[in-house]
Amino acid sequence: MEIELRNPNIIMKLSRLGSFHQSKLSFLRSFLKEFKDWEYKRDLFELNESGYGTAVYSLKKDSRVYSLICFANELKENERSDRVIATKWDAAFTLYDGVPTKQDIERLRVEVPQQEIGRLSYKELTLSRANKSVRIFDHVVENLSKGKQPDIELLSKVGYLYRTTAVYGSGKFGLADRFRIKNRKEIYGPFRLEMMLVYFVRQFTFDQVNHIAKHKNPRKAVTLDLNISRNLGIGNSTGLGMAPFIVNHPILLNNWILARETALKNIRKIKFVETKDSDLFKTCLKKSIKNITSWNTNSEFQQKKIQSLFNDLNKFIQFIESDFYFSGEFPFNNIYLWIEENLGEECIEYIVSIMMEPYDDIVNPLINQMSAEEEKYFNIPTHRTVAELKQILEKNYSEMLKINFSKKENNQKFWFISKNKEEPRMSDRFKEKGSELEQPLAIARDVNKLYETLSRSKNSSTIDMFLANNDDLRHVVRRAFVAEKLPYSEIQDNIIGHSFIPIDMLRLKLSFFGVLKFDPRSDKWLRINMFQGAPLPDELKNHKDQWIYNSLN
Amino acid sequence: MKSLSEIETVSKRASRAAGYSWGICEEVGKNIRLLEMFGLPGIKNLNDYFDKKKKQKFENLKLINAENKYSKFQYCPIISGTSLLDQIKSLNNLNEIKFEGIAYPLLFLPFVSRASEIIGKRLLLKLDSNEFLLNFNNNIFSNFINDEIIIIANIVTIRLLENTDSFSEKEWNQLYKLSEETFVEESDSLKETAAGAGLTDND
Numbered sequence: 001m002e003i004e005l006r007n008p009n010i011i012m013k014l015s016r017l018g019s020f021h022q023s024k025l026s027f028l029r030s031f032l033k034e035f036k037d038w039e040y041k042r043d044l045f046e047l048n049e050s051g052y053g054t055a056v057y058s059l060k061k062d063s064r065v066y067s068l069i070c071f072a073n074e075l076k077e078n079e080r081s082d083r084v085i086a087t088k089w090d091a092a093f094t095l096y097d098g099v100p101t102k103q104d105i106e107r108l109r110v111e112v113p114q115q116e117i118g119r120l121s122y123k124e125l126t127l128s129r130a131n132k133s134v135r136i137f138d139h140v141v142e143n144l145s146k147g148k149q150p151d152i153e154l155l156s157k158v159g160y161l162y163r164t165t166a167v168y169g170s171g172k173f174g175l176a177d178r179f180r181i182k183n184r185k186e187i188y189g190p191f192r193l194e195m196m197l198v199y200f201v202r203q204f205t206f207d208q209v210n211h212i213a214k215h216k217n218p219r220k221a222v223t224l225d226l227n228i229s230r231n232l233g234i235g236n237s238t239g240l241g242m243a244p245f246i247v248n249h250p251i252l253l254n255n256w257i258l259a260r261e262t263a264l265k266n267i268r269k270i271k272f273v274e275t276k277d278s279d280l281f282k283t284c285l286k287k288s289i290k291n292i293t294s295w296n297t298n299s300e301f302q303q304k305k306i307q308s309l310f311n312d313l314n315k316f317i318q319f320i321e322s323d324f325y326f327s328g329e330f331p332f333n334n335i336y337l338w339i340e341e342n343l344g345e346e347c348i349e350y351i352v353s354i355m356m357e358p359y360d361d362i363v364n365p366l367i368n369q370m371s372a373e374e375e376k377y378f379n380i381p382t383h384r385t386v387a388e389l390k391q392i393l394e395k396n397y398s399e400m401l402k403i404n405f406s407k408k409e410n411n412q413k414f415w416f417i418s419k420n421k422e423e424p425r426m427s428d429r430f431k432e433k434g435s436e437l438e439q440p441l442a443i444a445r446d447v448n449k450l451y452e453t454l455s456r457s458k459n460s461s462t463i464d465m466f467l468a469n470n471d472d473l474r475h476v477v478r479r480a481f482v483a484e485k486l487p488y489s490e491i492q493d494n495i496i497g498h499s500f501i502p503i504d505m506l507r508l509k510l511s512f513f514g515v516l517k518f519d520p521r522s523d524k525w526l527r528i529n530m531f532q533g534a535p536l537p538d539e540l541k542n543h544k545d546q547w548i549y550n551s552l553n
Numbered sequence: 554m555k556s557l558s559e560i561e562t563v564s565k566r567a568s569r570a571a572g573y574s575w576g577i578c579e580e581v582g583k584n585i586r587l588l589e590m591f592g593l594p595g596i597k598n599l600n601d602y603f604d605k606k607k608k609q610k611f612e613n614l615k616l617i618n619a620e621n622k623y624s625k626f627q628y629c630p631i632i633s634g635t636s637l638l639d640q641i642k643s644l645n646n647l648n649e650i651k652f653e654g655i656a657y658p659l660l661f662l663p664f665v666s667r668a669s670e671i672i673g674k675r676l677l678l679k680l681d682s683n684e685f686l687l688n689f690n691n692n693i694f695s696n697f698i699n700d701e702i703i704i705i706a707n708i709v710t711i712r713l714l715e716n717t718d719s720f721s722e723k724e725w726n727q728l729y730k731l732s733e734e735t736f737v738e739e740s741d742s743l744k745e746t747a748a749g750a751g752l753t754d755n756d
Contacts, residue, residue: 171558440575474576
C-alpha cells in the first residue's frame with residue numbers, strides 16, 4: 001500500500017506544530033537509550049552542611065568520559081530570579097569533555113557561576129544554571145531531616161526541586177564548537193549533551209537535599225525515597241529565545257519533522273500488526289492519561305487544549321475498544337484516517353506520537369538522522385533560473401503567498417536582539433522603536449517580496465544575475481532552494497502577524513526535547529518539566545523506554 | 554579563545570550594522586569563520602575595513618569580467634567576492650580573472666576559496682606579492698604568514714588551474730610497479746571459476 005508523507009502545507013502550520021507531543025524520537029528519551037550501557041559515577045561531592053560546594057558526576061564508556069561539574073553557591077532571597085537577565089543562581093554547571101583536573105575545576109569555579117559573562121574553553125561542552133524551587137526544596141529537606149518523606153501531593157504540583165533558566169552549547173561563550181565533536185557516534189542525535197547536563201543536574205538535586213537533611217539531623221534523617229526521586233524532574237522556564245532557533249535552522253527543523261513523518265508513514269504501511277504491538281500501543285495510550293489529568297496550568301489557553309485533548313482521547317479509546325479491530329489489514333493507517341476525520345489537532349498529534357511506541361525498528365534508525373549538516377546547503381545554486389525559483393515558491397510556500405502584507409495586522413510585529421542580554425525578543429512595529437534593526441525572521445513577508453520581484457524579472461535569467469540586482473532578497477533565495485530539497489524546513493505561517501502566538505513555536509521545539517506538561521505563563525514563555533519519571537542514573541542499564549508513561553504524578 | 558560559532562555570529566551582526574543585506578551578512582559570517590579556522594586574520598581585517606568604510610566610499614562590483622578595473626573607488630571585497638562566488642560557474646572557462654584595486658583583499662579570499670570547491674578546481678590567488686593556493690576550500694597554501702591587515706591589493710589575479718597530475722607518467726609507473734608487489738598470481742583453475750565463468754561471448 002502506498003502511503004505518502006503528510007503534506008507540509010498542513011503539518012508545518014503553527015497550530016499543528018504547536019500540538020506536537022513527546023515521542024520515542026524525543027531527545028531526552030533517545031539520550032537515555034544511547035547512554036544506557038555507560039558507566040555512571042559520582043566522582044566528587046564536596047558540599048558543606050548547607051549544601052554549598054562542588055560536585056562532579058561522570059558517564060564513561062571505553063576511553064570516552066563526560067563529566068558534569070556542579071558549583072552550588074549561597075544565594076540571598078532577593079538575588080534569586082528565573083529571568084534570563086539574572087546574574088546569580090543557586091547552582092551553575094558545565095559539562096566537561098573528559099576528566100577535569102584540579103586546575104580545570106579551579107578555573108571553572110571562577111567562570112561557570114558567571115554564566116554569560118564568564119569564558120569557557122573548547123574543553124567544555126555545555127553550560128547551565130538553575131535555581132531552587134525554594135518552597136519545595138525546603139519542604140523536602142525539612143521532612144527528610146525529621147525522618148519523614150515529603151508530601152507527595154505538594155511535590156506533584158511542582159514536579160521538581162530545581163529549575164534551569166538556560167542551557168547553552170555549540171560554541172556559546174567559548175564552549176566547544178560542534179565541529180570538534182560532531183563525529184562522535186554517541187552524540188549523533190540533536191541536543192544530546194544538553195540533555196546529559198540536565199539529567200546530571202537532576203541527580204545533583206537529589207544528592208544535595210539528602211546531604212543537607214543529613215547534616216541538619218544526622219541521627220534522624222532519611223534519604224529521599226527512590227520512587228519519589230524518580231518522579232521528580234528538572235523544571236525549566238523557556239522564553240522567546242528558543243523561538244527563532246527553529247527559523248534560523250531550517251535544515252535541522254526539516255530533519256526533526258521528516259523523522260516524525262517518516263515514522264508515521266512507515267507505521268501506517270504495516271499490513272498486519274502483532275498483538276504485542278497493539279497491546280503496547282493501547283497500554284501507553286491508557287497510561288498516558290495520567291500525564292494529562294495531572295497536567296497543572298493556570299493558562300486558560302492551555303487548559304482549553306488539555307480539556308479538548310482529554311475529551312478527544314476518551315472518544316478515541318472508546319472507538320478502539322468498541323468499534324475497531326487490530327486484526328484487519330493496515331490497522332494504523334485506518335486509525336490515522338479515523339483520527340484525522342474525528343479529532344482535533346492536539347489529539348491527532350498525541351496519538352501519532354504513541355503509535356511509535358511499539359516500533360523500535362522503525363524509530364531507532366531515524367533518530368540518528370535528526371542532526372543536520374547545515375553547511376551542505378549554504379551555497380546558492382546560482383546557475384538556476386528565475387522561472388525555476390518561482391516554481392519552487394509556488395510549490396513550497398503556497399500558504400505564505402496567500403498572506404496579504406499590505407494589511408497592517410499581517411505586518412504588526414518584529415523580532416530583534418535585546419541589547420541587555422543579546423536575546424531574541426518580539427515587539428510591535430507600530431508602537432515600539434527599533435524595527436529598522438529587525439532580524440531576518442519574517443520569512444513569509446520576504447518570500448512574498450521575492451515572489452513579486454521574480455514576477456517582474458525575465459524567466460530565463462539566472463539567479464546570479466537576479467542576485468546582482470536584488471541582494472536584499474539573498475537570505476530568502478537561499479532558504480527557497482533549501483525548501484525545494486527539504487519540504488519540512490519552513491513554518492508555513494506568518495510569525496510577524498497580529499495573531500501570531502510564540503508559544504506554538506516553543507511547544508514544537510520542546511516536544512522534540514521530550515517535555516511533558518507545558519505550562520504557559522503568558523503567550524511568550526512557559527514552564528516545563530524534563531525527565532520526570534525517568535530512571536535514575538544507577539538504573540540506566542535496565543530501564544524501559546516507556547518510562548515516560550510511568551509517572552506517579 | 555573565541556569559538557568559531559561566536560566569530561560567525563558576531564561577524565554577521567557587525568556586517569548588518571555596517572549596512573549589508575542579511576543574505577550578504579550570512580556570507581561574511583561564514584567567511585570570517587573560514588579565515589580564522591585557516592589561521593588567517595579575518596576579524597582583524599573585517600574590523601579595519603568596517604572602520605574605514607565609515608569614512609571612505611568603495612565600489613560594488615556586480616558583474617565579473619576577465620578584467621575588472623574600478624572607476625573611482627576601490628572595490629568592496631565583500632560585494633566583489635559575492636559576485637565572484639555567484640558567477641563562478643559562468644567564469645569557469647577562463648584561465649585567469651584579473652582585478653585592479655580590491656580593498657582589504659583578505660576578505661575577498663574566502664569567496665575565492667569557496668568558488669574553488671564549487672567548480673572543483675584549484676585556484677591560485679595573487680594579491681600583489683602574496684600568493685594563496687586554494688584547494689577546493691579544504692586548505693590553503695600560502696607565502697603570507699603575517700598576522701596583518703592588508704589594506705589594498707593593487708593587482709589581484711585568480712588563475713583557474715586545470716585538474717592535472719602533479720607527477721610525470723614515469724613517476725606514476727614507478728610507484729605502480731611497486732604496488733604490484735602486493736598482488737598474487739591467480740592459478741588457472743581459479744581463473745576458470747571467476748566471475749563470468751561458463752558463459753561464452755555468444756550467450
